[in-house]
Structures are given as C-alpha cells and as structure tokens.
Amino acid sequence: MTAEIISGKEVAKAIRAELAVEVAKLKEEHGVVPGLATVLVGENPASVSYVTAKNKASKELGMNSFQHTLPAETTEEDLLKLVDELNKNDDVNGILVQLPLPKHIDENKVLCAIDPDKDVDGFHPVNVGRLVIGEEIFPPCTPAGIQELIIRSNTPTSGAEVVVVGRSNIVGKPISIMMVQKKEGANATVTVCHTRTRDMAEHTKRADILIVAAGVPKAVTADMVKPGATVIDVGVNRVGEKPSKKDPNRMVALLEGDVDYEPVKEVAGKITPVPGGVGPMTITMLMRNTYRAAKLRV
Numbered sequence: 241m242t243a244e245i246i247s248g249k250e251v252a253k254a255i256r257a258e259l260a261v262e263v264a265k266l267k268e269e270h271g272v273v274p275g276l277a278t279v280l281v282g283e284n285p286a287s288v289s290y291v292t293a294k295n296k297a298s299k300e301l302g303m304n305s306f307q308h309t310l311p312a313e314t315t316e317e318d319l320l321k322l323v324d325e326l327n328k329n330d331d332v333n334g335i336l337v338q339l340p341l342p343k344h345i346d347e348n349k350v351l352c353a354i355d356p357d358k359d360v361d362g363f364h365p366v367n368v369g370r371l372v373i374g375e376e377i378f379p380p381c382t383p384a385g386i387q388e389l390i391i392r393s394n395t396p397t398s399g400a401e402v403v404v405v406g407r408s409n410i411v412g413k414p415i416s417i418m419m420v421q422k423k424e425g426a427n428a429t430v431t432v433c434h435t436r437t438r439d440m441a442e443h444t445k446r447a448d449i450l451i452v453a454a455g456v457p458k459a460v461t462a463d464m465v466k467p468g469a470t471v472i473d474v475g476v477n478r479v480g481e482k483p484s485k486k487d488p489n490r491m492v493a494l495l496e497g498d499v500d501y502e503p504v505k506e507v508a509g510k511i512t513p514v515p516g517g518v519g520p521m522t523i524t525m526l527m528r529n530t531y532r533a534a535k536l537r538v
C-alpha cells in the first residue's frame with residue numbers, strides 16, 4: 241500500500257485564503273490591519289529563510305510586517321529594549337523573536353519579556369500555562385499546524401495511540417499536550433519518546449499517529465511504523481544543496497525529514513512530505529495567531 245500524501249502546501253493555501261477574507265473584514269469593519277514584528281539576531285541561514293517567508297506571508301495576507309534584523313553581536317540589553325518598544329507599539333499585534341538566539345543571550349529571558357497578548361509564537365510561560373489547561377489563545381505554530389493536518393486529513397484521533405518522537409519546548413512537549421486534551425481533534429492516548437527512551441521502535445510500532453520531531457535525518461525507518469499509520473514528519477534537515485527549480489544557476493538547500501520517506505511511504509496510510517508538509521502550516525498558523533491578536537484588541 242502506498243500512503244496518501246498529506247500536502248501541507250495545499251492545506252495551508254486553503255487556510256490562508258480563509259484568513260485573507262477575515263483580515264480584509266477586520267480592516268473594513270474596524271480599520272485594523274494586523275501587524276507582525278519579526279526579530280532576527282544574526283545570520284543563521286535557516287532562520288533567515290524562515291523569517292523571510294514569515295514576512296512575505298504577512299504581506300500576501302494584507303497584514304503589516306515590521307522586520308528587525310540585528311547583528312549577531314547584539315547585547316541582551318539591546319534586544320530586551322527592542323522587545324519593550326514593540327510591546328508598546330500599537331501597530332504591532334504580534335511579536336516573533338526567531339530562535340535560536342546567539343549563545344550570549346538568555347533565550348528564556350527574552351521570551352518572558354514579550355507581552356503575552358502579543359506572543360503569537362505561544363512560547364511565553366503564561367501562554368504555555370494556558371495551553372496546558374486547554375484555554376489557549378495562541379497555540380504554538382508548529383504543533384497547531386500538525387493538529388490541523390491531522391484534522392483536515394480526516395485522521396481519527398479520539399482514543400487513538402499517538403506517539404511523539406522528540407520532547408522540545410517548540411514541538412514535542414506542546415503537541416503531546418494538545419493531543420491529550422478533551423477536545424475535537426485530540427482525546428488521544430499519548431506517548432512521548434526521546435533520546436533516553438529504551439526501545440523506541442516498541443513505542444512507534446504501536447502508533448496510529450506518529451509525530452516525528454527528532455531533528456535527526458531518517459530517525460524513523462519503515463520497520464518502526466505500524467501499517468496504515470498516519471505519519472507526520474516535522475524534521476527539516478539541511479543535508480546538502482541542489483540547483484533551484486526557478487533558477488538552475490542558483491543553489492538552494494536540499495532538505496530531508498526525520499522520516500525515511502520512500503520506504504515509510506509504502507507502509508504508512510498517510511504521510512507528510514518534506515518540504516511541503518508541516519513547514520507551510522507553521523507559517524500559516526503564525527498568520528492566524530497574528531490575526532487573532534489583532535482581533536482581540538477590537
């Protein structure tokens with residue numbers, strides 16, 4: 241059996257079309273244009289490309305985008321000062337500080353400095369707390385995108401065995417909390433695997449829904465997947481370069497997921513590709529959170 245491909249690109253396109261209508265309505269009815277401020281410190285190539293895509297998406301949806309690009313040597317104090325200015329700026333509804341930050345800056349301190357009502361990443365402890373009790377305003381973007389893909393691909397979740405590989409604050413921990421909630425698109429029995437898990441395959445082979453955010457290329461192989469399972473690959477590993485489709489003289493990153501895609505595709509029931517799976521959904525959920533932040537103010 242070859243798996244059905246869950247196209248994040250297509251689902252994201254549909255949600256963005258719905259969102260563009262809502263953004264236009266907010267402007268027409270309340271004169272409010274949602275504004276997203278992005279803050280990038282340094283020149284990490286993956287971060288540069290994510291932030292560029294986030295700003296482009298804001299503009300395409302008719303939202304304002306305020307881009308702040310700071311040198312890698314920026315002090316923690318200066319970054320906190322900028323966050324404070326953005327907190328006070330009424331044109332800015334959402335603030336996104338791209339992670340990772342340079343080693344000399346305390347990431348947690350910066351995330352805690354963002355006004356929770358502008359924290360469209362959902363990383364502030366107040367928003368993490370809201371998520372845990374099922375009262376979230378800004379669900380973190382990658383987990384929210386994963387859940388949308390599960391729902392919109394008609395994958396049953398109630399009573400399902402969900403196995404998450406990875407326990408990061410950005411993906412593994414929040415998605416495990418979201419899937420266990422007493423809510424539509426959740427109600428699952430959740431297992432979280434990580435680097436100290438004794439026998440990973442013993443768990444993954446039980447999964448009706450397998451969510452892989454390990455940060456290791458091909459961490460999940462075909463023998464670790466239950467036939468018919470829905471496999472969500474969150475990995476974005478830069479394994480080399482390839483010529484760009486648009487301009488063959490330009491090299492672009494060659495991406496690979498955390499799942500050994502071709503063989504797993506023959507075992508799984510549904511699978512997300514890399515690229516074109518979770519990636520476009522993450523940005524779309526950021527746009528949705530920014531719209532929600534603006535709507536909260538009217």
Ligand code: GUN
Nearest residue numbers: 336337338339340361381
């Ligand atoms: N770095 C990797 N993923 C993310 C994300 O979702 N938000 C931010 N701010 N940084 C990231």
